[in-house]
């Protein structure tokens with residue numbers, strides 16, 4: 585699957601931070617049961633790579649991304665663990681090299697028109713607008729669709745079930761990212777039914 589196909593698989597990509605490795609598989613199963621198959625597991629906790637490995641082995645329906653990629657050496661490790669795409673908060677020369685060398689497609693973060701242009705020059709046409717709401721949200725996306733029409737976004741950062749539809753209505757948005765499908769209290773309580781309900785609601789967004 586290429587990045588465009590992955591972004592078009594479902595309207596929302598949950599951004600997941602695993603504090604307890606035992607949560608990884610039941611959480612992934614709960615999201616998949618709700619119709620959300622594309623999952624971004626971040627490296628912002630120590631369990632990120634192990635969680636990716638466990639989900640890849642035990643939840644084959646999941647299409648796994650590795651998030652919060654900030655170092656080139658993490659690309660190959662994430663790919664070997666089972667990730668099929670990467671997400672980063674920004675874009676650097678090192679990350680471009682890491683993506684090329686590992687073969688792991690990268691959805692890089694951008695926040696300004698110049699960053700969109702630099703990413704495009706580096707060959708990236710699918711981008712994460714991050715942090716989406718502080719960057720200007722829907723107004724920003726609509727404003728850059730005119731001068732920069734040939735890029736497609738996954739806005740992430742500050743989006744909720746209530747606001748996601750406004751973003752998805754933008755012609756340059758393929759999907760959105762967010763952490764609202766995986767509330768920390770639901771994970772701590774092992775309330776997987778709640779996660780599945782949140783996933784179902786998100787999967788129904790247009």
Ligand code: 3PG
Pocket residue numbers: 599740741742743761762763764
């Ligand atoms: C993050 O920074 O954790 C992600 O971009 C998700 O942002 P959110 O918590 O605002 O959805």
